[in-house]
Amino acid sequence: MKLLIIEDEIELLIAISNYLIKENYLCELADNFAGAREKLSMNAYDLILLDISLPDGNGLELLTTIKEHQEKAGVIIVSAKNSSDDKIGGLDMGADDYLTKPFELAELNSRIKAILRRRRFEGNSVIKFHEMAIYTDNMLVSIHRKNIKLTKKEYDLLLFLLINKNRVLTKETIAEHLWQDNIDMADNFDFIYTHLNNLRNKIKNAGGTDYIKTVYGMGYRFTDI
Amino acid sequence: MKFLTKINRSYFITLTIVLLISSVLGYLILHQVILNETKEALLGKVNLLKEQILETGEIPNLYPEIEVKKIHRLDKQEAAFKEIFIYNAEEDEMEPYLEYSAQEKIDDSFYSIQLRQSTFENEDLVVILALTMSLLLLFSFVILFFIGRRINKTIWADFEQNLAEIEHFDFNDKTDLHLVTSDIEEFDRLNRVVIKLTLKLKSDYMSLREFAEDASHEIQTPLSIARLSLDEILQQNPGKEMFEKIVAAINALKRLSGLNQSLLLLTKIENKQFKADQTISFINVAKRKLEEFDALLEMKKLIVETDFNEDFIVRMNHELAERLFNNIFSNAIHHNQKGGCIKIQIKKDEFRICNSGLSNSLNNETIFNRFAKDNSKSHGLGLAIVKNICNTHSLDIHYTKYDSHCFTIQRNTYK
Structure with a gap:
């Protein structure tokens, strides 16, 4: 899977690419408008991460170049602006998603995976993990080939954990993923616990293993061990 | 008051005063002129009369115009004009006359001559003058009115257009202000x-x-x-x-x-950077939020009572509508105790969210201030944002505390 990361802030660029390389993506980097345009016209990418505020040009203009040369590529716009105008404008111009800074790597990963699933659905729509399978097309989950019934939030939670397996996710990160910024009550993240418990029980009742480990009561990790 | 009305009004007042003064003056002058003319006419008549007496020796008498009497000798009385009134039986009223009385010596005989001529009745004069002046006034006004209308259509049209342009000018628009140039x-x-x-x-x-x-x-x-x-x-x-x-x-x-x-x-x-370009149904917003917060409500064992009487529909930005409802609703959840309840009431012109919080009554004055914090970890901007959204959308928000804490958002009617 080949990615192009366009981001003018070098430290951010490195942090993102290091993480994505660990996630087994092939990453190419561009830290300015001209360089990004050159790369876009030369190579084919599966996904492009696009920061729209570049020092030498507006990233939104790159979307036209992307349309020309990268038909198959998915595009995630990364912006410091949480403005719905930019969001709608970017999505109208063919971007698949819009991520506002600051964001979590786990969140970025889950968005990338979602787009790749949508873009290349042949065989990619099923995520398997031991006895567990998630059918993302129709949002079904099966344990030992038997479907289990999950609520929308439980499904989202399981998918988020599985996609970011082996990674510690704090309660806040999970809450942010599930409810975006609609819930801004710092001391109420305990309700994630309720959701997680329900999910664990449903998996265990279907004969599955509980892969969700609690980390110091502050975070969770979906893991083999 | 419109500019034209103002101008017309001052025209009217000035014109009326001018016409009143000129009427009085006109009356006095006319009166004097008529008097002089009559005097001249009477003096002329005296000469005619003398000639007639000389030629024919007859003494003409024609009451009340001419009264001639033979007298024995001349008094020392001098010839004089006098304004008198004589009763007119036909019209049953007193009529003004100018009388000339003199004593003359014609052919060795002495005569007392009294000539009278009916003058204008004062009232008639006044009526004629008033009529003329009113006609003048009316005429001037008709002309002024049409000139005003013409000016309005030509000169003021540009001005009005520019005024409308300025009235609708929005700093958030990308276009600059464009005004029509006139030759004024x-x-x-x-x-x-x-x-x-x-x-x-x-x-x-x-x-x-x-x-x-x-x-x-x-x-x-x-x-x-x-x-x-x-x-x-x-x-x-x-x-x-x-x-x-x-x-x-x-x-x-x-x-x-x-x-x-x-x-x-x-x-x-x-800065009013959000355009109120969507029609928002608050019943829909409430339903969406209830779904979103479902897990949280369940965890805190909160009971939500809804009373969706009629929809509260407002023209505003979608994002802001969500934020408005979200902030009040999440406050209601946050400041609630386990097993408490939340009431959401939506009516045609208001919506109200009440919660059974334990805390004492809040201060209506300060809770909407920025950084008005209670003990929680929130940054204290939630209600300030709500207040600002209300202010920019002709909505009123107020807090009341009876059995429960209530926030009511109402359409601002007196705007």
């Missing part, structure tokens, strides 16, 4: 001043707006780097103590960026 110097001067002022204001406003946004965006990038770096350390299996500290740091950074975004939102609302 004063208007063009005004236009130039207005255009200069708006350009200056607009550039000031834009730079302020950009500064607020840029500053806020610039803050997000270093925050991103800090958060990503801390998150990486979190993944390296630090010990419990370290783990807790890192999570605390990450959460503090999250609060900081949340605060930053809220402040930016507040600025954008105050």
